[in-house]
Amino acid sequence: MKKRLTVLTSVIALGVISACSNSDDASNPDSNNADLVNETGFPIVTEPIELTFFTGKSEPNTNNFEETYVWSTYEDMTDMKINFQLNSFDGLSERRNLVLTSGDYPDAFYSARLTSSDLATYGEQGILIALDEMIEEYAPNFHEALEQHPDMRKGLTMPDGHIYSIPSYYDPSFLPMLIGVPLWIDEEWLAEVGMERPTTTDEFYEFLKAVKDHPTLGEGDAIPFSGTNITEVRGHLQGAWGFGTRGVGHKFIDIDPDTNDLRFFRTEDKYKEFLEYLNKLYTEELLDHEVYTHDSTQLLAKGAAGRLGAVITSNPESLMNQDTFSGGEALEGPYGDKLYSHVKPPLIHVGAFAITNKNEHPEATLRWMDHFYSEEGATFYFMGEEGNTFVENDDGSLDFTELITDNPDGLTQDQALASYVTWLGGSYPGYVQEHYFKGSETLPNAVENGEMAQPDVVEEVWNGFNYTREEQQFRDSVGADLETFINETEDAFITGRKSFDEWDAYVEQVESLGLEEYMSIQAEAYTRYQEADE
Numbered sequence: 001m002k003k004r005l006t007v008l009t010s011v012i013a014l015g016v017i018s019a020c021s022n023s024d025d026a027s028n029p030d031s032n033n034a035d036l037v038n039e040t041g042f043p044i045v046t047e048p049i050e051l052t053f054f055t056g057k058s059e060p061n062t063n064n065f066e067e068t069y070v071w072s073t074y075e076d077m078t079d080m081k082i083n084f085q086l087n088s089f090d091g092l093s094e095r096r097n098l099v100l101t102s103g104d105y106p107d108a109f110y111s112a113r114l115t116s117s118d119l120a121t122y123g124e125q126g127i128l129i130a131l132d133e134m135i136e137e138y139a140p141n142f143h144e145a146l147e148q149h150p151d152m153r154k155g156l157t158m159p160d161g162h163i164y165s166i167p168s169y170y171d172p173s174f175l176p177m178l179i180g181v182p183l184w185i186d187e188e189w190l191a192e193v194g195m196e197r198p199t200t201t202d203e204f205y206e207f208l209k210a211v212k213d214h215p216t217l218g219e220g221d222a223i224p225f226s227g228t229n230i231t232e233v234r235g236h237l238q239g240a241w242g243f244g245t246r247g248v249g250h251k252f253i254d255i256d257p258d259t260n261d262l263r264f265f266r267t268e269d270k271y272k273e274f275l276e277y278l279n280k281l282y283t284e285e286l287l288d289h290e291v292y293t294h295d296s297t298q299l300l301a302k303g304a305a306g307r308l309g310a311v312i313t314s315n316p317e318s319l320m321n322q323d324t325f326s327g328g329e330a331l332e333g334p335y336g337d338k339l340y341s342h343v344k345p346p347l348i349h350v351g352a353f354a355i356t357n358k359n360e361h362p363e364a365t366l367r368w369m370d371h372f373y374s375e376e377g378a379t380f381y382f383m384g385e386e387g388n389t390f391v392e393n394d395d396g397s398l399d400f401t402e403l404i405t406d407n408p409d410g411l412t413q414d415q416a417l418a419s420y421v422t423w424l425g426g427s428y429p430g431y432v433q434e435h436y437f438k439g440s441e442t443l444p445n446a447v448e449n450g451e452m453a454q455p456d457v458v459e460e461v462w463n464g465f466n467y468t469r470e471e472q473q474f475r476d477s478v479g480a481d482l483e484t485f486i487n488e489t490e491d492a493f494i495t496g497r498k499s500f501d502e503w504d505a506y507v508e509q510v511e512s513l514g515l516e517e518y519m520s521i522q523a524e525a526y527t528r529y530q531e532a533d534e
Contacts, residue, residue, distance in 0.1 A: 034363045037138070043079035044367050051365060053110040054099060055084040056092050058425020060414040069385055069420040080368055084110065089427070100127065107359040111427045114165060114351025116158070116466045117476075123164035124469070128354045129362055130162035138366040141373035142166060145431055154532040155347040155463030159471075166369050168349035168426070171433040175450040175457065176441040178247075178343045181228070182449045183236050184325040185310045189217055200332045201240045201277060204310075208286035211309040218307040225281065226288035227312030228296050230491065232342070233278070233287070236312055239341030239456075240333030241274040247461035249345035252483065253522055262526055264519055266486055267507045270335070278494045292491070312342075315440035327449025330456040340456040347463035352429035372430050379436045381428075384420035398436055465525035474521060478514040485513060 036045045055065065065071050065084040075081050085106060087095050096112055099105045100122060114128075122128045136143050146153050149172065156163045170177045185207070190197060193210035208224035211217055227233045235248040243265045245254040256263040265271055281287035290298070302308055303320030316322040330340040353369055355362050371377035383390040383398055390400050400413070407416040414424050423430070434442055467475060489506055492498035498506075 031360055031362050033361050036361070037363045037367060042077045045079050045361070045364050048079045048081065049361050049364060050081040050083065051108065051359065051361065052083045052085060052106040053108045054096065054106045054112055055086050055109075056089050056111040056113055056427055057086040058089050058427070060418055060424035061422050062418050065422050068418075068422055069389075070381060070422060073380075073385075074371075078368055080364060082368075087112075089113070089425070105356055105358065107356060107361075108365055109351070109354045109356070111352060111422075111429065112354075113349060113427055114354055116350050116464055117472045119164045119351050119354065120158045120160070120466060120472065121469060123158055123162060124160055126357055128164045129357055129359070130164055131166075131355070131366065132163050134363060134366055135163070138363045139166075139370035139373070141370050141377070145169065145373055149346070151461075151463055152347055154529050155345070155350055155466075157528075157532040158466050159468045159528060164354055165351045166353040166373075166429045167347050168352040168429055169431050170344070170346045170348055171431070172346045172461070174432065174434045174437075174441070175343075175454060176446040177432060177434070177437070177439075178346065178461065179340075179450060179453060180344050180441070181232055181312050181314050181342065182327040182446070182453070183310065183312050183342075184316050184327055184449075186308065186322075186324050187326050188324045189222075189309050192217060197326075197328055198331065199329070201237070201334065204331055205277075205281070205286070208281065208309065209284070212284075212286055217309065218305075221307055222309060223288050223302060223307050224286045225310045226299060226302065226308055227291055228294075228299050230291050230494070232312045233291060234490075236342045237278070237331070238271075238274055239339030239458075240331045240337055241270050242333070242335065242337035242339060243268075243271060243274065244341030245339065245458055247343040247345060247458050248341065249462050249464055252486070253519075262519070262523055264515065264522075266490070267510055267515075272500065272503050273334070275490060275493050276500060279496060279500075282494050283496050289495075292495075315443060315446055317443060317445055318440040326445060327452065329452045338456050339458060340453045341458060343458050343461050345461050345463040349427050349429075350464060352427060369429060375436075378431060378433070381421065381430060382423060382432075382436045383438070384417070389417070389420050398438070400438055462529070465522070465529050467521065467525050471521045471525065474514075474517065479518050479521070482510070482513045482515065482518055486510060 036047060036049070038044060038046060062068055063086065065086065066075075066082070071082065071084070092113055096109070096114070100118070105127070119128060123130065131139070135146070149169070151172070152167065152169055153163075156165060156167060158164060172178070185197060189211060190207065193207065193214055195207055195210060198204040198207050211222050211224040214222065231251070235244065238244045242257065243254060245257055252266050253262060253264055255261070278287065282289065299311070299313065300319050303311060303313070303316055303322055306322065311325070313319060316325040330338050332338040355365050359365055372381045379398065383400070386392065388401065389404055390398055392398055404413055404416045417424060422428070440446060489498065493500060
């Protein structure tokens with residue numbers, strides 16, 4: 001009932017917006033203040049201006065963005081004062097949607113997690129302005145990134161052909177960042193049970209079983225295998241059965257490598273065998289039963305206590321203070337499939353930044369944002385103040401100073417950074433490259449994992465598809481119910497609450513819940529996605 005009401009509210013909101021907006025605004029965003037913008041350099045404008053941004057905020061960041069080093073310095077550089085209206089990421093979508101539908105929205109949305117549906121809907125209605133005609137002139141750095149990465153343009157182009165946002169984009173060559181949460185195995189525990197690192201799903205099972213049967217590992221309280229949630233477990237192991245051929249951005253569809261056709265893989269017979277493997281891990285207590293209930297904090301506590309033999313997480317060294325884990329290559333499945341499927345799309349947040357039709361200075365605002373797509377701007381944004389928070393080494397590499405890594409006041413790295421930068425917690429608009437991003441994905445063990453994963457990594461990673469309003473309405477109703485039914489039933493199969501004798505009946509039920517129309521919509525969206533950069 002709650003889901004139905006949410007969909008109904010969204011549909012009503014679309015009607016209200018349509019009645020009070022002019023869709024022609026989307027293709028004609030130019031303001032009357034373009035002459036105030038300097039073509040290059042700083043300041044950006046010839047006279048000071050002030051703007052307000054609706055801004056998403058994660059917990060590590062300060063409660064006053066304007067006082068941080070990056071924004072106070074940038075205000076002086078640009079002559080543009082930004083008032084950041086901070087909104088916690090908890091409940092962000094509800095507050096963002098309320099602001100949009102009320103009509104009382106700001107000049108721009110910054111780090112606000114606008115979805116593709118938001119961009120298509122509010123862009124079509126003119127509330128968010130199209131950036132197409134302005135990008136080449138006012139955002140040369142972003143324009144260069146679009147030219148270098150056609151997949152970015154594909155993911156940003158809405159069904160009406162316009163681009164309404166600046167994204168958070170991961171460099172596709174930065175594989176450890178795209179993997180995000182590798183499968184790690186404790187090397188000391190491998191030695192203790194007298195085994196080499198597993199290379200197949202059968203060998204992985206045997207290792208987990210040896211951990212469970214060992215009397216002293218984890219002080220007798222060992223958990224053979226865990227992760228933050230079952231979604232990440234599925235995302236990693238499904239590649240051993242040949243699924244997830246376009247990464248984990250699409251959890252129900254991929255490309256069949258045998259036919260090169262779009263495929264709904266969650267009802268395949270081979271996928272049933274994959275679920276049977278997960279069921280074996282779960283029922284034999286090799287997979288942590290709390291993978292369905294615990295949160296990331298509780299998982300990290302288990303790791304910090306030395307209880308895990310294998311774990312899916314970002315980095316045990318930085319998060320659990322455990323330096324005995326290593327990542328590795330993809331596991332080979334029973335049919336010879338060996339695919340490193342847990343690869344996230346580079347276009348990680350499609351709607352990280354968008355400008356509204358209330359903004360009297362869209363050209364200046366776009367130039368303001370574009371600086372952070374340059375090498376100089378990105379280094380400034382991610383690293384802070386040269387000589388204070390970071391240094392450039394003789395070989396050109398960058399490192400945080402001890403003020404950040406070994407803070408004299410005992411602050412953690414995030415706490416020490418919080419007064420300088422605001423990218424902590426993610427969802428920021430920007431271009432993430434290994435050179436200037438110094439998260440746990442750049443630690444030696446993560447880099448090594450990326451090198452080992454590379455030979456088996458998916459050849460093409462899809463960004464999210466973009467849907468028309470009618471398609472999105474289906475996805476928010478029938479499509480959402482279908483996906484929820486599949487996820488919940490799979491959980492029942494994995495945990496043994498549902499017998500695999502019921503598989504054929506389950507497949508028939510999936511087909512009866514609108515699968516044909518679901519795949520027709522996916523096919524249309526996929527066609528547009530392929531054509532977006534042509």
